[in-house]
Amino acid sequence: xxxxxxxDIHITVSxxxxxxxxxxxxxxxxxxxxxxxxxxxxxxxxxxxxFSGDTLVQGIKGFEAEFKRSQSSFxxxxxxxxxxxxxxxxxxxxxxxxxxxxxxxxxxxxTQLKVEL
Amino acid sequence: KAGVTQTPRYLIKTxxxxxxxxxxxxxxxxxxxxxxxxxxxxxxxxxxxFSETQRNKGNxxxxxxxxxxxxxxxxxxxxxxxxxxxxxxxxASSLEGLAGIPGELFFGEGSRLTxx
Numbered sequence: 560x561x562x563x564x565x566x567d568i569h570i571t572v573s574x575x576x577x578x579x580x581x582x583x584x585x586x587x588x589x590x591x592x593x594x595x596x597x598x599x600x601x602x603x604x605x606x607x608x609x610f611s612g613d614t615l616v617q618g619i620k621g622f623e624a625e626f627k628r629s630q631s632s633f634x635x636x637x638x639x640x641x642x643x644x645x646x647x648x649x650x651x652x653x654x655x656x657x658x659x660x661x662x663x664x665x666x667x668x669x670t671q672l673k674v675e676l
Numbered sequence: 677k678a679g680v681t682q683t684p685r686y687l688i689k690t691x692x693x694x695x696x697x698x699x700x701x702x703x704x705x706x707x708x709x710x711x712x713x714x715x716x717x718x719x720x721x722x723x724x725x726f727s728e729t730q731r732n733k734g735n736x737x738x739x740x741x742x743x744x745x746x747x748x749x750x751x752x753x754x755x756x757x758x759x760x761x762x763x764x765x766x767x768a769s770s771l772e773g774l775a776g777i778p779g780e781l782f783f784g785e786g787s788r789l790t791x792x
Contacts, residue, residue, distance in 0.1 A: 591778055602680070602766055602783030610777065649719065653778035662707050662770045662778045663732045666719035 565667035582650030680784035701769030
């Protein structure tokens, strides 16, 4: 069965500092990987996705993520964090295990990011 | 382009009652998925509908059901509510997700259900 692990429940960084959020996945086929962000009282917004090709993917708001197949990881990074980045971040996996196609994603439990001014 | 609209945004029910939540997807999206979000379990997949047919289903009891209409709008229903059903229910719409490649999910703001 597929699963996603986000080992850090809470992370606090200072504004302007770099950020890395960890994500490890388990999936029995070619994984399609996503990072979503959720601000308080809001739904989830897609930051970036990896399907194939270049293992370093760029997303919105200055975020990037690197797919490492050997480590089953898809860590999210940002070189300089802004106070508005404070939110909860979710890693998710989906893909070809589904017969007949479909949009089922398995999400990690999320990492809550706090930004200190 | 209007986003995903969920109604109601907040509701309070008592144990044993039933509830119906509604989701209007982005125009042109035929896939609608539902997720339950709780602090302890995170985001759990409930089901996905595509062209009025349930295409995928998560591991929830039969008290949780859904349907999709010809205009792609979807409803989910929870019968015989339990305290543990208190959660944020998120709807997401997407393009087709063919050949095993998931489409990008566009989420609504959710319906927050409190069961007393």
